[in-house]
Amino acid sequence: MFRRVLLSTLIAFVLTIGMASCSAGGSPKKPDPAAPASIPVPIKTQPKKQILPSTPVTPPTPLPTTKEIKIQSPPKGRVVQYFPPPSPPTDKKLTAKFPLTVISRDGIEMIFNKPPDRIIAYDAAAVETIFAIGQGHRIIGTHSWVSHPVEVGNIEKVGDAFNMNIERILDLNPDLVFLFYPTFKEELEEAGLKVLLLESVDTDLMKMADTFRTWGQITGAVNEAEILAQNYESRITEIKLVLDPYHSGPSIFQDVGDLWTPGNNTLMGSVFQLLKLKNVAHDVDNYGQLSPEVIIERNPQIIISSTPDLMYRNPAFNELLPIKNKSIFKSNDDYLGISGPRFILGLEELANEFYPGLFK
Amino acid sequence: MKSPANTSNQDLVLAYKYPWNKITLGIVVILICAVSGVAVGSVHIPITSVFLILFSKLDLFNESGELTSAWHTIIWNIRFPRVVLALLVGASLGISGATYQGLFKNPLADPYLIGVASGASLGATIVFLSGIPFTYGYFSLLPVASFCGGITAVFIAYLISIKSGNTHLSTLLLAGLAIGAFATAITGILMLRSDPDLRPLLSWLMGGFIRAQWSHSILIMPYMIVGVSFILSHSRILNTMQLEGYYAESLGVNIEKSKRILIVSATLVTAAAVSFSGLIGFVGLIAPHIIRLLWGTDYRTLLPLSGLTGAAFLILADLTARTIVSPIELPVGIITALVGSPFFVYVLLRTKGSTIDGY
Numbered sequence: 001m002f003r004r005v006l007l008s009t010l011i012a013f014v015l016t017i018g019m020a021s022c023s024a025g026g027s028p029k030k031p032d033p034a035a036p037a038s039i040p041v042p043i044k045t046q047p048k049k050q051i052l053p054s055t056p057v058t059p060p061t062p063l064p065t066t067k068e069i070k071i072q073s074p075p076k077g078r079v080v081q082y083f084p085p086p087s088p089p090t091d092k093k094l095t096a097k098f099p100l101t102v103i104s105r106d107g108i109e110m111i112f113n114k115p116p117d118r119i120i121a122y123d124a125a126a127v128e129t130i131f132a133i134g135q136g137h138r139i140i141g142t143h144s145w146v147s148h149p150v151e152v153g154n155i156e157k158v159g160d161a162f163n164m165n166i167e168r169i170l171d172l173n174p175d176l177v178f179l180f181y182p183t184f185k186e187e188l189e190e191a192g193l194k195v196l197l198l199e200s201v202d203t204d205l206m207k208m209a210d211t212f213r214t215w216g217q218i219t220g221a222v223n224e225a226e227i228l229a230q231n232y233e234s235r236i237t238e239i240k241l242v243l244d245p246y247h248s249g250p251s252i253f254q255d256v257g258d259l260w261t262p263g264n265n266t267l268m269g270s271v272f273q274l275l276k277l278k279n280v281a282h283d284v285d286n287y288g289q290l291s292p293e294v295i296i297e298r299n300p301q302i303i304i305s306s307t308p309d310l311m312y313r314n315p316a317f318n319e320l321l322p323i324k325n326k327s328i329f330k331s332n333d334d335y336l337g338i339s340g341p342r343f344i345l346g347l348e349e350l351a352n353e354f355y356p357g358l359f360k
Numbered sequence: 361m362k363s364p365a366n367t368s369n370q371d372l373v374l375a376y377k378y379p380w381n382k383i384t385l386g387i388v389v390i391l392i393c394a395v396s397g398v399a400v401g402s403v404h405i406p407i408t409s410v411f412l413i414l415f416s417k418l419d420l421f422n423e424s425g426e427l428t429s430a431w432h433t434i435i436w437n438i439r440f441p442r443v444v445l446a447l448l449v450g451a452s453l454g455i456s457g458a459t460y461q462g463l464f465k466n467p468l469a470d471p472y473l474i475g476v477a478s479g480a481s482l483g484a485t486i487v488f489l490s491g492i493p494f495t496y497g498y499f500s501l502l503p504v505a506s507f508c509g510g511i512t513a514v515f516i517a518y519l520i521s522i523k524s525g526n527t528h529l530s531t532l533l534l535a536g537l538a539i540g541a542f543a544t545a546i547t548g549i550l551m552l553r554s555d556p557d558l559r560p561l562l563s564w565l566m567g568g569f570i571r572a573q574w575s576h577s578i579l580i581m582p583y584m585i586v587g588v589s590f591i592l593s594h595s596r597i598l599n600t601m602q603l604e605g606y607y608a609e610s611l612g613v614n615i616e617k618s619k620r621i622l623i624v625s626a627t628l629v630t631a632a633a634v635s636f637s638g639l640i641g642f643v644g645l646i647a648p649h650i651i652r653l654l655w656g657t658d659y660r661t662l663l664p665l666s667g668l669t670g671a672a673f674l675i676l677a678d679l680t681a682r683t684i685v686s687p688i689e690l691p692v693g694i695i696t697a698l699v700g701s702p703f704f705v706y707v708l709l710r711t712k713g714s715t716i717d718g719y
Contacts, residue, residue: 259689289689291570291686293403293434294402296403297403297430314573315574316438318437
């Protein structure tokens with residue numbers, strides 16, 4: 001009896017260790033696809049400690065420009081304009097065309113014969129976009145977590161992000177229900193409502209402009225939407241151009257709570273890519289809870305978090321530069337968390353924060 | 361082979377040899393688990409460096425130059441406190457699970473049975489969502505709240521069962537279930553009616569050791585020592601409780617008082633464990649059953665060995681959880697169920713001669 005138990009315990013033990021060491025052994029040797037060995041954007045930090053003695057670290061090459069980029073001392077009192085002066089006005093005025101065909105997320109064509117007047121927009125980004133192109137009067141309902149712009153206060157809330165008061169929605173008699181996720185799609189359609197889901201902006205930042213344009217077409221405000229979209233595109237392009245001479249910037253870790261972090265195929269991952277920030281979670285797909293030891297080993301030069309206290313309090317992270325300098329960047333979830341017109345503000349905020357002086 | 365379940369009840373009160381050899385084996389297994397837990401992780405650190413770092417902490421060596429400070433932090437501030445916390449929590453859950461099973465004479469009893477888990481979740485949720493700044497320097501209100509919530513739920517259940525006439529254990533069980541369901545409902549309402557970013561709370565509720573720090577182990581240690589020593593000192597009484605009521609009384613045992621002590625101690629230990637690790641299922645349920653199936657139902661053996669099994673199991677489960685899809689971590693509860701249930705079934709099949717009737 002005794003021997004059998006010993007044996008079975010040992011077998012279980014050996015199996016676990018086997019599994020564990022297999023997966024653990026392989027990972028550190030993986031090449032890093034997101035960070036090509038090239039000219040790093042120079043950052044004024046303390047001399048970087050060599051962490052993995054086995055991996056050669058590329059020595060820093062001279063600066064491509066004379067500007068020195070710091071991360072320790074962000075400029076204070078930076079003014080971020082909300083709606084920028086419209087970019088060079090387009091000469092030709094666009095006109096709204098009806099009937100209009102919109103392709104929904106699941107590839108179904110939806111036909112609009114006229115702009116909907118009674119929209120229930122169950123998504124913060126859609127509400128903001130519709131208001132930004134001056135068509136906010138068309139929205140008659142949304143959910144209770146939408147709080148921007150202030151006019152939303154007068155719009156009826158027909159549920160929160162988890163629940164939806166379908167009876168109340170039917171009572172409001174909307175001519176379009178816009179959803180961000182398909183949970184209640186079938187119920188609403190069975191009740192005879194027109195339900196639209198658009199393709200979500202996951203990995204391609206430029207797609208957001210197309211969403212703005214689509215809303216312009218649907219509501220008839222094509223010119224306003226075109227201005228919004230072009231403004232967005234030009235601001236993204238400008239960031240791209242400014243960062244073009246550089247090959248890679250500082251490494252970054254974003255903590256969205258309890259070390260959950262965005263990896264590849266996420267909107268934030270694309271933002272980091274645009275800003276040439278090397279995401280330490282480059283080998284994570286979608287969102288994942290990153291192992292704290294991996295964070296320490298990969299030694300991020302920038303940390304952004306909406307709850308910095310949790311990282312400050314853990315003594316394990318004391319040696320990380322952003323913790324030592326008390327410089328965890330508290331990100332504005334209202335901007336980067338909603339893929340609407342204010343998203344670009346969050347993006348520019350990050351760009352200004354991490355490359356001070358580089359952007360005008 | 362003499363099956364333990366065939367031991368007649370009278371044997372329990374006869375001469376008893378403390379199972380030193382089994383306990384020694386358990387401690388050796390735990391040491392092996394702990395060393396591998398510290399040595400293996402998602403960052404590859406050579407085993408020699410691991411030992412150098414550990415010994416340098418003991419001032420046996422001067423720190424060698426080739427050890428980077430990152431490795432030092434990983435071993436000393438991440439893996440080691442994590443293994444120790446998993447050990448303490450696993451032991452707590454194992455021992456309190458065995459206690460509840462004996463107390464309620466119910467093979468399905470687990471440490472979360474009489475509302476501890478639901479109460480703890482409610483406490484944590486209230487603090488989390490109330491917007492009270494729940495961190496003050498290194499001190500966090502979240503575990504305190506979950507501890508209070510867990511204790512309160514059990515206390516209310518206990519009051520109800522007293523009101524209903526006696527502390528009959530099935531009354532307590534039912535009252536605990538009712539309180540638990542009520543607390544879960546309140547937690548649900550609070551979560552639905554609040555701010556959207558629930559990720560940290562959900563991740564706490566799911567359980568795990570990703571936040572483990574030395575201070576956590578130090579904070580739960582006093583509760584554990586007090587609770588566990590009370591439970592262990594009552595292991596003989598737990599044996600007599602398995603007899604029919606009049607037997608126990610004829611042996612001169614104050615059953616009511618012992619029940620109270622055992623309930624309070626087991627709840628204390630569970631609530632302390634829950635407060636930092638969140639809700640980790642399955643350990644408290646299967647650890648005692650494995651020991652019971654293998655070595656019989658004498659609580660003097662069962663209690664310490666359940667603790668050791670729970671600790672070893674949870675260390676290995678956490679090790680797997682943090683390395684199997686490296687660099688991502690999985691919730692440890694997934695692993696405890698995934699690895700635990702087949703192993704439990706295996707033990708169940710291997711020992712089909714005996715039964716688990718020995719309550």
